[in-house]
Structure formats: structure tokens, C-alpha cells
Amino acid sequence: MNVNLLIIDPQNDFCDILGAALPVTGADEDMKRLAAFIAGHGSALSSITVTLDSHASVAVERTTFWAAHDGGEVPPFTIITLDSLRNGEYIPRDCSLLPSVTAMLEKLEQLGRHQLIAWPVHCVTGTWGHNIHTALSQQLNAWEFARQCPVTRVLKGQYPLSEHYGVFEAEVPHEDEEATKFNERLATDLLRNTDLLLIAGEASSHCVAASVEQLLGYARGKNLRLPRMVLLRDCMSAVTGFDAAERGFFERAGAQGVERLTANEAAELLD
Known part of the structure; x- marks a missing residue:
């Protein structure tokens, strides 16, 4: 069984830890649970893709x-x-x-x-806030060593004149900026020959939601077969005050067959 793990923006600035610029309540524990999941079940993962919110300190959304x-x-x-x-x-x-x-x-x-x-200035490329949560980063490195296979790391948000929540496409794509246009190669890589796609990261109300809905829309538009898709519900949290946005996302995704399981429940699918 081919199992791919997509991790959305697991960065210090989004975690509720000292020094974070845009902390999401619960994110630190989310990332620790995700790290433990990879430590215990990484051998069953065919690939891991990590997206990284990546901005200048001055851009239209800050x-x-x-x-x-x-x-x-x-x-x-x-x-x-x-x-x-x-x-x-x-x-x-x-x-x-x-x-x-x-x-x-x-x-x-x-x-x-x-x-x-x-938004507050966050995830400025090259800063501590841009880095992956430490516990998760350690497990990603361990997975790479054990599998002798690199984690795919994808930067998003470099174009300063459009917000970029979803990893696949900016909120307003710009004709002359390739990085803002739909990343068809990434979408294809995640869907091709995949039996189970696991999704985690921050925040469920924004970047996770946008990424999943962009991927679902792409597959629907291309009439592609979707793998079984599972949101690791205890490995993501909503931005404070945006709980309604999170609930709306879960309802829309569920209506399209996307499941929500805890990391432990998802682990049972890998046995």
C-alpha cells in the first residue's frame, strides 16, 4: 500500500511556543503527536511532503x-x-x-x-520562525536516514502581492509569477499511485483547509481517482477565533469523502 503524508506549514511561528509570531493554540502538541506518529510508523510511509509558509518581512498580507x-x-x-x-x-x-x-x-x-x-509578520524565510517544529524536524531527519529518501519540502508565499494559504495556488494567481499558479506537478505526485493520503499541519482553519480544497478541486476538475484521504484531527488546530471556518472546512471535506481520524486511529490503517 502506498501511503503519503502531507504536512502543511509545521513551523515554529505557528506553534504555541515561546517566540512564535502567530501561535495556534494546540499546535505544539499537534506537532509532538505527529512526530511520535512518524517515529512509530514511518516505515509504512512511502513519502512525506512538507509545505513551508515562506515570506519576506513586508508583503501584502502583513x-x-x-x-x-x-x-x-x-x-x-x-x-x-x-x-x-x-x-x-x-x-x-x-x-x-x-x-x-x-x-x-x-x-x-x-x-x-x-x-x-x-497578519502579524511571521514565517520570514530563513528565520527561526520559518523553521520546522523541532520535535517534528528530528523525526523527519530520522525518516530520511532510515529510508535513504528525502522529504519533499515545498515553499509557498514568496510572491509579495498575493496571499498564499493553499500550497497549490495563491489566492490570486499572477500571470507573470509561476510560483502563484497551480502546482500541478505537486498535486499529481501526491495523487498518483497513492492508496492513502494522510494530512496534518497548521492551521486547519486556513492553510490546511485551502490546500485540501485546492487538491480536491483539481482532482474533480481532471476527473481523477482520489485516494483515501484522512485528516489527522489531533495533528492540526484552528487559528484562535476561526473555529467556524474550521468547522465549515471539515463539513465540506467530509461531504467529499475525506475522513478525520486521530493519529492512533490512522496508525491502525497501516498495519
Whole structure:
């Protein structure tokens, strides 16, 4: 049986540990459980893919990009709408980017995707916050050594003028930015010859949800056979205040046959 494990953004900045920029309550224990799962059952895993939220310190989805109408700072978790931009309530600190940002927000609203949130600065590429949770990183290294096979690590979010929750595609793909377009190779690699796809990571309300729904949409659009898909429900948590978004995701995924099991329950599938 071919079993693939997809781990979404298991990074320090998302874990509720000292120094994290955007801690998700429960994420530290989530990652420890996931590490224990790999330690105990890694020999049954055909592949492991890890996605990494990877940003500059200034980008459209973070507070450092925006100024209030009086030039002051924009608080974390502020929602930036097209109307608030047009009304001058919030403006890019680099005014030359106004046309590009306006076009992006117009497209975002047309697509009906997540509203743009000014998040705290997090997962800046190359920093401690960008690194994989220590306990999990150790087990990934051990798995690579035992299998003599590399973990696939995929960066997302490098383009500074679009949010990038799902690993496969930015919220608003840009014609001239390949990294924002749908990553068909990654989707194909995860689905091809796979019997069981296990999914874990942070956060279930945002990046896990977007990644899974992008993959389901791709498979549906291409009329591809889906493997058995299982969310490791005790290896993911929602961003505080976004429990409703998590519940909505679980309902939509469940309606398409995606299961939710604990890591221990999923381990029984590997015997």
C-alpha cells in the first residue's frame, strides 16, 4: 500500500511556543503527536511532503505593508477590503503599489476567496520562525536516514502581492509569477499511485483547509481517482477565533469523502 503524508506549514511561528509570531493554540502538541506518529510508523510511509509558509518581512498580507489613513500602524488581524482601500482607510506604504493591490483585491472579491487579513509578520524565510517544529524536524531527519529518501519540502508565499494559504495556488494567481499558479506537478505526485493520503499541519482553519480544497478541486476538475484521504484531527488546530471556518472546512471535506481520524486511529490503517 502506498501511503503519503502531507504536512502543511509545521513551523515554529505557528506553534504555541515561546517566540512564535502567530501561535495556534494546540499546535505544539499537534506537532509532538505527529512526530511520535512518524517515529512509530514511518516505515509504512512511502513519502512525506512538507509545505513551508515562506515570506519576506513586508508583503501584502502583513501589517508592515499597510498604513492607516493617518499614516499610523494597522493592527494585526485587520481585514483589508476593496472598499476600505478605495476609501483611503488603509493604504500601501509604498503608494506606487496601489494599482496592483487594487487589481488584486478586485480579483479576490470576484473569486469569492478569503478576505485579505493583515497578519502579524511571521514565517520570514530563513528565520527561526520559518523553521520546522523541532520535535517534528528530528523525526523527519530520522525518516530520511532510515529510508535513504528525502522529504519533499515545498515553499509557498514568496510572491509579495498575493496571499498564499493553499500550497497549490495563491489566492490570486499572477500571470507573470509561476510560483502563484497551480502546482500541478505537486498535486499529481501526491495523487498518483497513492492508496492513502494522510494530512496534518497548521492551521486547519486556513492553510490546511485551502490546500485540501485546492487538491480536491483539481482532482474533480481532471476527473481523477482520489485516494483515501484522512485528516489527522489531533495533528492540526484552528487559528484562535476561526473555529467556524474550521468547522465549515471539515463539513465540506467530509461531504467529499475525506475522513478525520486521530493519529492512533490512522496508525491502525497501516498495519
